[in-house]
Amino acid sequence: MGKVIAIANQKGGVGKTTTAINLAASLAVLEYRVLLVDADPQANATSGVGFDVRNVKTSIYECVVDDVDPKSIILNTNTPNFDLLPSHIDLVGAEIEMLNLPNRERVLKQVIDKVSHEYDFILIDCSPSLGLITVNALTAANSVIIPVQCEYFALEGLGKLLNTIKIIQNRLNPELQIEGFLLTMFDSRLNLSNQVYDEVKRHFQEMVFETVITRNIRLSEAPSYGIPAIEYDVSSKGAQAYLTLARELLQNNNMTKIDHKEIVEQ
Numbered sequence: 452m453g454k455v456i457a458i459a460n461q462k463g464g465v466g467k468t469t470t471a472i473n474l475a476a477s478l479a480v481l482e483y484r485v486l487l488v489d490a491d492p493q494a495n496a497t498s499g500v501g502f503d504v505r506n507v508k509t510s511i512y513e514c515v516v517d518d519v520d521p522k523s524i525i526l527n528t529n530t531p532n533f534d535l536l537p538s539h540i541d542l543v544g545a546e547i548e549m550l551n552l553p554n555r556e557r558v559l560k561q562v563i564d565k566v567s568h569e570y571d572f573i574l575i576d577c578s579p580s581l582g583l584i585t586v587n588a589l590t591a592a593n594s595v596i597i598p599v600q601c602e603y604f605a606l607e608g609l610g611k612l613l614n615t616i617k618i619i620q621n622r623l624n625p626e627l628q629i630e631g632f633l634l635t636m637f638d639s640r641l642n643l644s645n646q647v648y649d650e651v652k653r654h655f656q657e658m659v660f661e662t663v664i665t666r667n668i669r670l671s672e673a674p675s676y677g678i679p680a681i682e683y684d685v686s687s688k689g690a691q692a693y694l695t696l697a698r699e700l701l702q703n704n705n706m707t708k709i710d711h712k713e714i715v716e717q
Contacts, residue, residue, distance in 0.1 A: 456574050457575040457589050458597075459596075460608075461581045467576060470633060473680050477693045478532075480530070483706075485573075485574065487574050492539070497538050509523070509524045511536055511562070512541040524536065529678065560591035563575075586619065586623075589627060592627060594627065599635065630700070662696040
């Protein structure tokens with residue numbers, strides 16, 4: 452059974468999709484089998500790995516609403532070991548259609564359970580909300596990565612997210628853990644970035660990943676070409692940062708050995 456990790460934060464623009472795509476690609480490059488589940492109606496993860504959303508005829512929407520077998524719609528990306536369960540704008544209506552379903556909070560878990568044995572990791576790119584689809588993602592997940600951008604108001608709304616996680620742990624998924632807080636969009640030249648970094652570390656201590664994702668133009672450019680940063684420019688700071696994050700994730704899960712000093716230095 453693959454480990455299921457949701458990437459969630461109800462704030463938009465914090466790097467959820469960037470993290471989902473590039474962490475998935477980095478794990479795949481390290482020869483782990485990865486499925487990226489695009490659970491956001493904006494479908495940015497789908498387009499970000501090279502698929503035209505207009506040509507996606509069957510998506511995760513049909514899986515959660517019509518019980519379509521996910522195996523029949525999983526797409527192979529250009530990166531070996533990296534597959535995608537695509538999204539579509541139709542997913543916007545899924546929350547309303549799911550309201551009357553039995554066990555409506557566990558629909559996505561039932562979808563993922565059908566394919567989890569085929570992968571080492573399943574990453575879920577959540578929408579910037581705490582709606583029913585995100586609740587489904589957190590109910591299906593073993594853990595959650597929370598991207599936090601190094602900007603003003605970085606901690607705003609985190610309390611609501613953490614409260615949602617606690618409710619899900621108590622009522623729906625007692626096994627759910629916080630994999631870690633990931634600092635994104637860091638710029639060491641800015642006092643604000645350093646202040647946010649210090650504040651997040653002070654609040655959450657060892658729950659914060661050692662790896663920090665810095666601002667990088669290659670990370671911004673890669674989605675327009677439909678490829679992860681590691682394929683667009685493997686030597687870029689952004690690509691290397693996500694590769695380091697993948698290694699840190701593996702180490703935290705006792706799946707590999709890596710010198711802790713190497714993580715800190717990169």
